[in-house]
Each structure stands twice: as structure tokens, then as C-alpha cells.
Amino acid sequence: MTDALVLNASPAAADIRKIVADLGYPSHWHWCWENYKPTIIELSRNRGLRRHLEIGAGRDPLFQPDEAAELGLDITLNDISAHELALAPSGYGKMECDITSPRAPDILGRGKYDLAYCRMVMEHVPDVPAMWRNIAEVLAPGGVALSFFPTLYALPYTLNRLMPERMSRFILETLFPERKPDGDDPKFPAYYDHCFSSEGKIAPMLHQAGFSDAVVLPFWGYAYFSKIPGVKQIYAAFNRVAERRDWRAVSSFAYVIATK
Template identity: 55%
Template sequence: MTHVEPIAATRLSAGRAAGDETSLGGFFARLDPDVRSEWAWDNYKPTIEALSRAFGLRRLVEIGGGRDPLFTPDEAAALGIELTINDISQEELDNGPEEFAKARFDIAGDLTDTGVQRGSYDLAFSRMVFEHVKDGRRAWSNLNEILAPGGVAIAFVPTLYALPYVANMAIPEWVSQKIVKMLYPHRTDDEDPKFPAYYDWTFGSEKKLRPMLEEVGFREAVVVPFYYHDYFERIPVVRQIDNLMNRVAAARDWRFLTSYAYIAARK
């Protein structure tokens, strides 16, 4: 792939707050993320660690963490954080590290009888979860409910309108299941299953997301865009065309063609 310059502070729509060290915009401007999705994958854990330190966030919950949370118990202890693992599946939670607290609830559902309390957490984070949520607005509203004042929510998501995700939405689920298993034999139902994706409110554009996030109660929002993906690595001509599209989109900051994003919001 052709080299693309890193994101400058002005590339972040919240860059107007880049000089404010207490803002999310300032945090991500100092983080100086690259536009390539490889950076997003390699640096998500360090980003969560840095957020925790920068804003003094100690009570963390991983939405959809299940059996494979981002941090190990030793890593959480070294960071001085209290980590709760969330999932909608009790089986997934039972297979997770026993050292962590567990919380079974649907982030896009009714939280009334789940036992989770308003203001329970300082930082809620997720990886590749929100694209599987049917009601993204409800999920973000619930995140706001479970966060303490000043708390931060961050979701690492694939974004519309990258070609693979548009195709995934357009074709029947049983067809996409077969395609994924053909291209990625390691994606077994037991180890790494494919779940239906809806991509509700998974955009790389703050212009689209900020009004919704403010409506559900967040006072600050930052969307960090990333380009490129590996879905077409085994399809030569399509791969080359898609890489060209990503190169142009990244250079011109076309948010409607992002492949992934960190969506972060502060209560």
C-alpha cells in the first residue's frame, strides 16, 4: 500500500479543542493517530490505557468483552483499573477470566432489571461490537446512563460506506457467512463466529454522529477516521481498485469512505 501521511490535528473535527488538554479533542490530537487501519488495531489497547490515565478513569467496562477481553487480569492490575466484562451471553461471560467482574446485559436493551446502576463506570469501551447492534442510538443512550459524570465511552467500529460493509448489508446473511468462511477458514463458529451486522450509527463522520450523541446526553464527541482494510486481500483486481479509493479518500478526508473509526464521547 502507498504511504499516507498521519492525521494532523486539523484533520480532527474536534481539533478546535486541540489546545485544551482536558478535552477529548486535545487528547486525540496529541495521540496523533495515523489514517491506516493497522494503526487503529495495533493501538486500541494503548489508547484505552492512555484515556484512563489522562482523565483519571478507573472503573472500566468492556462492552461485548465476553471470553476475550482486551486486558488480562495482570494488565488490569498493573494499570490500577477495576474492569468489568459485559456480554449478552452468559456462556461467553463464564468462559472469561474469573478475576474480572461480569455484567450480563444488552447495551441496546432495557437496563431496568439488569442490575447495572446509573453512573457505575468511568470508561466504557468496545471492539467490533456496535455494528451488530440494531439500535445504535439506544446503545449510546445506555452508555451515557451507565457512565459517571465526566465518563468516556469509546467504540472501535467498522464504518459505512466502505465497500465490504455495504456488500455485507446487501447480500443475505447465509451468503455472507459462506463467503467469510471461504476467505477466512479460521473464522469458525466456536472460535470466531460471524454475527449479523446492521451498521446502525457506525459512521466515520462527526457531522453525522455529534447531533445524536449530544441528544442522548454527551457533551463532547470525537470521531477518529481510519482507512484501508484487508477484506479484498485475496481478490487482486478488486484489492487494487479499493486501495486506490482508500488512498484518495484518506488524502482528501472523505469521511463517507472510512473503513473504521474510533467513536469517542464524554458525558
Template identity: 70%
Template sequence: MNAPPISLAQAVGRKPLEIRDIVARLDYDPDFNWAWENYKRTIVEIAQQRGLTRHLEIGGGRDPLFLPPEVAAHGFEVTLNDISAHELSRAPQGYSTVQCDIAGKDAKAILGAGRYDIAYSRMVMEHVPDVARMWENIAYALAPGGVAFSFFPTLYAPPYVLNRLIPEKISRWMLETVFPDRKEDGDNPKFPAYYDYCFSEEAKIVPMLKRAGFSDVVALPFWGYSYFWKFPGVKQIDAAFTRIARERQWRAVSSFAYIIATK
């Protein structure tokens, strides 16, 4: 049985674990498979250790991270956010929803001040053209001591550099040819990507987060992806390069990142 989260008052009453300590307890591994397999687990652990019950999932319209039985089991209150009313309409019943552009000028008024304890997104940030405003809006919507968590692909991993350089129409055709589920009517459609502030290098992202209103930032890099697995020769060369980059911690060519920021 899942332990219920402590209350925010209890968390304030005793010194909460640092985010770095929580992640260390989860046995962080820089391989990209760990990032995908432990995203939900990391959020649950942070929420339980810090008493974060009021959740905002950004871009969670069609595929919420927590299903209603999980929400109830953990004692969370989850609100789904999406820019698209259509995407929100595809979510299961039982959630509060809020439609807005998370980087929009009106997002603060729509989200409200201090309404949430934790906000998180997966594979959303790369599609936001103004990431600095996104983080500023999230900070506004978080209560003091709240946590923002973003999981996203990072530059300058080769697949994302190609996606950034190739015209959208061509890159869409290429991706949908190799991965049919990425078609517009599929389970994982492709959206335009901008990669604004999509880095795992702390020097490139922490100053912006500080300006947005966050006091502590943890940036966890990951290496690896599956984009070249269907291309013999390229797959082996890319895998060898990725292995070296991971061993030497070359963040400039990481593939994904967790950014976890505390207000």
C-alpha cells in the same frame, strides 16, 4: 513500569487534557493498521490522564482487552459485559461480569447509574440494532465526566455495504470460506451486522450522541482493510481507491472509526 492513573478527584482538581490533545500525543494516523495497533494504548492514555479507573468493556466476554495482570498493573477495575452468558463464561477468571443487552430496555437497571468512569467496545456497535439506545444506556452507566469509546467499521466502505446488502446466510458462507477463523466455532465468529449509526461523519453521529447525554465528541476516521487481499486485481483497484479516499479525507467511505464521547 506503567504510571498509575491519577484519581478522578485529582483529574477534576486540575484541568484534564482534552481527548483531542491526548490522541494527538499518540500520533494518530488515519491508516487502519494504526487503529488496531493503538486501540488499547489509546484507552490506557485516556484513563491515566483523566483518572478513569472503573472500566466497563462492552462485548468483552470471550476476549477481554486487558488481561488480569494488566488490570492490576494499571490500577483499573474492569467489568466485562456481554449479551451472552456463554461468552462471559469463556473469559479468564478475575473479572467482574454483567450480562445484559447493552441496547436493551433493562440495561440501565442492570448496569446501574454512574457506576463506571469509562466504557469501551471494539467491533461491537455494528451488531447492535438500536445504537441510539445503546449510547443512552452507556451515558446512564457513566459517572459525570466519564468517557465512552467505540471502535467499529463504518459505512460506506465496500465490504460492509456488501455485507449489509447480501442475505446473512450467504454473507456468512462467503466470509467463512475466505477467513476460516470466522466460523461459528472459530476464534472470531461472525455475528449479524446492522451498521446502525456506523459512520465517521460527525454530522451523522454527533447529534444522536448529544441527545444520549454526551457533551463532547471526537470522531476519528480510518481507511483500509484486508478483506480483498486474497483477490488479485480487486486488491490493487481497491487499494488505489482507499489511498485516494484517505488522502482526501472522504469520510463517507472510511473503513473504521473511533468515537470517543465525554459525558
């Protein structure tokens, strides 16, 4: 298992680390997809964090309304796109705004949430420090924020960032038809600002935004080459080595869990 990074090892950060360890954190990419929601549930339970904000929730929020009710969560969904929010189920508060806008804290409510999180959103935000500053503003004291995002310099994301949007869109939509604009999982333009799993690149930005502690969990591997025989096996072997040696520069995904 790769050691998760703990900044300022305060009791709060140690708690977060324990929660993730108890969930069985390994640094393989399957785990990060399957365990984001359980991590949020466990954090909510462990700390009594009831008022949730999902940023960039889109059409597919993490929790269905009946799950939220069962867990006793009061969830607000945010997205920059009214269209995406309209496709999300009803039964939540819905707030349309750009999370980086200077107006976002007033629109969403200062100090109004205990837990704010996003999944596959950070890479689409051109000004990630502004996003984290606004998240800090909308969290209550002691609030927690999570982000789950793809990281550079994993090959598929590096190519996506370097290629013109039209070219990367064509390739992705050819390999995965569900990523077309009218599909179930459309592609959004990606910038990968601050999309790294290394402490040095993330921690200063979080501290400046107003967070006191953070845990960064790296993950290696992805499904992008699963349909290309040969390449699939080569990249799987490379990712296994990278994972064993904790090569953060080539991780594929990360969780950041930050405490205000």
C-alpha cells in the same frame, strides 16, 4: 494526516484530541487496530479513569486480568451472550445483558463507571441510540466512552449489510475459516446502525444521549481483499485517495470518543 472532528471544542474535547495526536494518530487502518488499547490506557492515566466497563467484550476482552491489575483498573465485562462471557478469562466482574435494554442501566449500575468502551460491537447492535443512552446512564459525571467500529460505506461492510446473512456468512467463512461459529473469531449478525464516521450522522445522536463533547476519528483501508490479487491493489489505491481527500462516506473504521 486527516483532521479529527471535535464537537464543541471544550477543554475536555481538546484534551482527548491531544491524547490521540500524541499517540501519533494517522488515519490508516493499521493504526486503529494497534492503538485502541493504548488510547484507552492513555485516557485512563490522563484523567484518572479507573472503573472500566467493556461492552460486548465477548471471549476476548481488551485487557487481561494481570494487565488490569498492573494498571490499577477495576474492569467489568458485559456481553449479551452468556456463552461468550463464559469463554472470557476469569478475574473480572461479568455482567450479561443487552446493552440496549431499558434494564441495562440498573443491571450494570447507574453512574458506576468512569470509562466505558467497546470494540467491534456497535455494528451488531440494532438500536445504537439506545446503546449510547444506556452508556451515558452508567457513566459517572465526566465519564468517557469509546467505540471502535467498522463504517459504511466501505465496500465489505456495505456488502455485508445488503446481503442475506447466510450469503455473507458463507463468503466470510470461506475466505477466513476462523470466522466459523466454532472458530476463534465467529461472525455475529451485523446491522451497521449509525456506523458512520461523519459528524452529521453521529453527533446529534450523542448529544441526545447525554454527551457534551465528542471526537470522531475516521480510518481508511482494510484486510478483506488481501487474499484476492488485483482487487487488493485496486482497493488499496482507492483507499489511499479517499484518505487523502477525507472522504468520510467511504471510510472503513472509526473511533468515537465521547465525554459525558
